Amino acid sequence: MAPPKEKIAAAIRAMKAIGIPKHTVKPVLKNLLIVYENNWEYIEAENFRVLADAVLDLQESKVDEQLKNESYKDYVSVTKKNHNEDEPMKKKTYNVRNRLLSYSIVLDNCGKRLIKGQEDPTTPLNHISEMNAVKRIKLEEVSPIGTSLSQPSHIHRKVSMHSLGRHSEKRLQIEENVTPKLLSSSPSYRVSHEETGAMVLFHRTRSNQERADSRLITYERDESLDHGNLVSCKGPKIEPGTENSPEHVDIDYTLLKSDLLGDEYPTSEAPLSIVCTPETIRTVNRGHQEQLSRLEVASSNSGAIKLLLTCNPSALDCMDFHMPSIEAICKEVENKCLRSYKILEPKFSLLDILKDICHCASELSSEPEKSRGESITHIIPTLDSLQRSLNGPSYMAEICRKNVTVKGKKKMQTEVQQDNLSSLMLIPQPQIVPGEMRPLHDVNDITKGEERVKVSVKSELNNEQYPPFFHYIPQNLPYQNAYINLSIARIGDEDCCSDCFGNCLESPLPCACARETGGEFAYTKDGLLNEHFLEACILMRRAPQKRHLFYCKDCPLERAKNEVRPDPCKGHPMRKFIKECWSKCGCNKQCGNRVVQRGITCNLEVFLTSEGKGWGLRTCDQLPRGAFVCEYVGEVLTNMELYDRTMQITGNARHTYPVLLDADWATEGVLKDEEALCLDATFYGNVARFINHRCRDANLIEIPVEIETPDHHYYHLAYFTTRKIEPWEELTWDYGIDFSDYNHPVKAFQCLCGSKLCRDV
Numbered sequence: 001m002a003p004p005k006e007k008i009a010a011a012i013r014a015m016k017a018i019g020i021p022k023h024t025v026k027p028v029l030k031n032l033l034i035v036y037e038n039n040w041e042y043i044e045a046e047n048f049r050v051l052a053d054a055v056l057d058l059q060e061s062k063v064d065e066q067l068k069n070e071s072y073k074d075y076v077s078v079t080k081k082n083h084n085e086d087e088p089m090k091k092k093t094y095n096v097r098n099r100l101l102s103y104s105i106v107l108d109n110c111g112k113r114l115i116k117g118q119e120d121p122t123t124p125l126n127h128i129s130e131m132n133a134v135k136r137i138k139l140e141e142v143s144p145i146g147t148s149l150s151q152p153s154h155i156h157r158k159v160s161m162h163s164l165g166r167h168s169e170k171r172l173q174i175e176e177n178v179t180p181k182l183l184s185s186s187p188s189y190r191v192s193h194e195e196t197g198a199m200v201l202f203h204r205t206r207s208n209q210e211r212a213d214s215r216l217i218t219y220e221r222d223e224s225l226d227h228g229n230l231v232s233c234k235g236p237k238i239e240p241g242t243e244n245s246p247e248h249v250d251i252d253y254t255l256l257k258s259d260l261l262g263d264e265y266p267t268s269e270a271p272l273s274i275v276c277t278p279e280t281i282r283t284v285n286r287g288h289q290e291q292l293s294r295l296e297v298a299s300s301n302s303g304a305i306k307l308l309l310t311c312n313p314s315a316l317d318c319m320d321f322h323m324p325s326i327e328a329i330c331k332e333v334e335n336k337c338l339r340s341y342k343i344l345e346p347k348f349s350l351l352d353i354l355k356d357i358c359h360c361a362s363e364l365s366s367e368p369e370k371s372r373g374e375s376i377t378h379i380i381p382t383l384d385s386l387q388r389s390l391n392g393p394s395y396m397a398e399i400c401r402k403n404v405t406v407k408g409k410k411k412m413q414t415e416v417q418q419d420n421l422s423s424l425m426l427i428p429q430p431q432i433v434p435g436e437m438r439p440l441h442d443v444n445d446i447t448k449g450e451e452r453v454k455v456s457v458k459s460e461l462n463n464e465q466y467p468p469f470f471h472y473i474p475q476n477l478p479y480q481n482a483y484i485n486l487s488i489a490r491i492g493d494e495d496c497c498s499d500c501f502g503n504c505l506e507s508p509l510p511c512a513c514a515r516e517t518g519g520e521f522a523y524t525k526d527g528l529l530n531e532h533f534l535e536a537c538i539l540m541r542r543a544p545q546k547r548h549l550f551y552c553k554d555c556p557l558e559r560a561k562n563e564v565r566p567d568p569c570k571g572h573p574m575r576k577f578i579k580e581c582w583s584k585c586g587c588n589k590q591c592g593n594r595v596v597q598r599g600i601t602c603n604l605e606v607f608l609t610s611e612g613k614g615w616g617l618r619t620c621d622q623l624p625r626g627a628f629v630c631e632y633v634g635e636v637l638t639n640m641e642l643y644d645r646t647m648q649i650t651g652n653a654r655h656t657y658p659v660l661l662d663a664d665w666a667t668e669g670v671l672k673d674e675e676a677l678c679l680d681a682t683f684y685g686n687v688a689r690f691i692n693h694r695c696r697d698a699n700l701i702e703i704p705v706e707i708e709t710p711d712h713h714y715y716h717l718a719y720f721t722t723r724k725i726e727p728w729e730e731l732t733w734d735y736g737i738d739f740s741d742y743n744h745p746v747k748a749f750q751c752l753c754g755s756k757l758c759r760d761v
């Protein structure tokens with residue numbers, strides 16, 4: 001069925017109103033109708049927004065393709081062809097590259113976009129511009145207006161700022177930067193509103209004769225050229241000392257900064273937005289010219305706050321220098337944050353943080369001076385930091401309280417000299433790995449008071465390194481899908497000792513809770529592990545016989561690795577359990593059969609190992625054989641969750657912290673995915689996450705402990721000493737990993753345990 005003619009006509013009208021010609025619209029519309037199966041509802045929605053997007057996307061991909069192929073000549077000719085097209089002038093400002101301009105520049109006084117999401121798409125632009133309090137700046141190519149520029153006469157520019165209200169009489173300035181060939185970024189023009197600092201950045205196509213140059217051009221309002229609400233500027237006037245001009249100028253696209261819209265843009269309705277403008281500037285420092293490449297993150301409605309990243313390629317000593325995009329930087333930093341701070345929030349976004357920085361800077365700037373800056377130790381005044389940046393450090397981030405517009409080398413000099421202190425600079429030290437610059441934990445007690453004892457952090461090498469951030473938790477916490485079936489009703493009489501009283505270990509006969517350990521308590525009255533029990537556990541661990549290993553039919557571990565075609569089970573060690581009394585029992589908390597649940601009692605210290613294993617845990621006091629040290633605490637994850645996490649999050653992490661809870665998979669039959677659980681202490685954990693691996697003769701052994709649920713797919717994993725341990729000895733346990741299994745969730749590392757029995761040979 002052919003689409004109704006009126007609809008097509010309406011679509012063409014709507015596109016025409018935003019400068020898209022009929023012949024461009026038609027093929028795109030045809031395609032859309034096929035894609036949406038003639039469903040006009042989608043196409044008409046939001047005044048043909050889909051159609052406008054599709055046209056712009058198409059044009060953009062064409063231009064990008066051209067740029068990618070570096071057919072620069074073609075690109076220029078495309079730009080020029082556009083210029084020659086029989087279209088209204090405004091259309092040129094709406095070519096693909098100007099998308100931002102066309103989409104953001106025209107706002108009504110409520111901050112609503114009149115082009116994208118417009119109220120009335122058929123309103124011609126000149127009408128829009130006449131609406132009350134609408135502000136617009138546009139760049140046009142017009143016939144010459146008394147210019148001293150040496151340009152071909154058919155290409156001249158008139159920059160006019162259309163703004164109702166108080167900004168209308170202000171002057172505009174264009175800063176022209178011609179990038180030297182060494183730096184690949186595009187040359188740019190900056191048009192800035194002199195008083196508000198609102199600015200727009202124009203990029204220029206490259207001329208045949210690229211020259212390192214810069215000049216400042218001022219345009220003054222010319223009321224004789226004003227018509228209606230359009231305010232025109234005459235000029236340009238080139239500022240003395242900046243006369244050198246490029247041979248030829250083509251303006252191919254514009255980039256609008258949101259702060260161009262001035263302070264009438266309502267704060268409540270328009271959230272802070274980030275607009276990035278990569279550009280290259282030149283500065284003069286003690287007579288030497290320096291090329292700085294800068295990335296501005298402008299984020300304010302009023303143009304008040306900006307973040308500025310400036311790179312000095314000469315200091316970087318890098319031939320192939322280019323300023324990375326803000327997206328690339330953010331992605332890299334986000335990855336770093338994941339690695340160093342273990343930030344796991346799905347919504348974590350550096351861009352949001354940048355916005356927050358601007359927002360906070362804006363808020364704090366209106367607070368009294370005294371309350372500011374006291375806690376910010378790295379902020380130093382502009383002058384020093386700029387000089388430092390020019391003389392050495394490779395990057396800097398600048399927080400400008402006031403809108404400081406860099407206007408060529410002269411202005412840069414002036415800024416340095418004046419040091420107006422409206423800008424402050426934050427100089428991070430790039431050589432220090434994030435997360436190790438400052439303590440992210442209380443070094444006197446990494447447990448934050450969550451344990452009965454304090455556990456301090458000691459940086460042995462005295463180089464101010466600190467463990468990366470994680471949340472200290474004294475007990476396991478389910479992450480998301482892990483299902484731990486905890487209910488009083490499920491604990492039968494055979495699984496508790498409700499008739500007991502006081503200390504079960506003092507009663508003449510072992511209670512029901514001793515059933516797991518063959519009718520004998522696992523603990524002695526001294527609170528140590530029963531010798532037989534410990535010996536049996538150690539034997540099973542160190543010299544596992546075939547009967548101590550079991551192979552599941554449908555291994556949850558292998559299933560998590562490859563659901564479609566899981567490998568056969570590689571075998572799990574069957575382990576002895578301890579069963580502790582619990583809340584449904586009649587005994588008290590001091591009962592001798594409640595050791596693990598009472599938590600850490602020995603004095604421990606986190607320290608930086610000298611062998612290169614990272615951080616480790618050691619005891620401050622002598623420990624007897626069979627003593628409980630700590631439990632392995634972390635997030636409880638399903639195997640599937642652990643697998644996903646291992647792949648996505650900790651893919652590049654140096655240290656990994658997962659433990660499978662597979663001690664009793666043998667008796668539990670085929671476990672469903674949500675039943676096979678593990679502990680991951682990467683982001684949430686306790687001191688056990690610092691215990692390093694030692695092959696075979698480790699001084700700790702991990703023993704499964706049943707406390708609040710009889711289901712053995714969830715249990716506590718407790719560490720006991722395998723021998724007497726001297727004060728300050730490092731605590732180690734045998735992770736039991738196969739160093740040749742690269743798919744194992746516990747990432748294989750090059751073992752530095754130093755044991756004669758080391759398996760990683």
Ligand SMILES: C[S@@+](CC[C@H](N)C(=O)[O-])C[C@H]1O[C@@H](n2cnc3c(N)ncnc32)[C@H](O)[C@@H]1O
Pocket residue numbers: 612613614615616654655656657688689690691692693694747749750751752753754
């Ligand atoms: C549970 S963490 C132990 C704490 C870790 N050293 C840290 O700094 O956070 C396990 C990680 O420590 C490192 N590690 C543990 N034992 C090691 C060993 N014997 N040799 C080398 N690296 C070891 C590995 O990077 C491993 O992934």
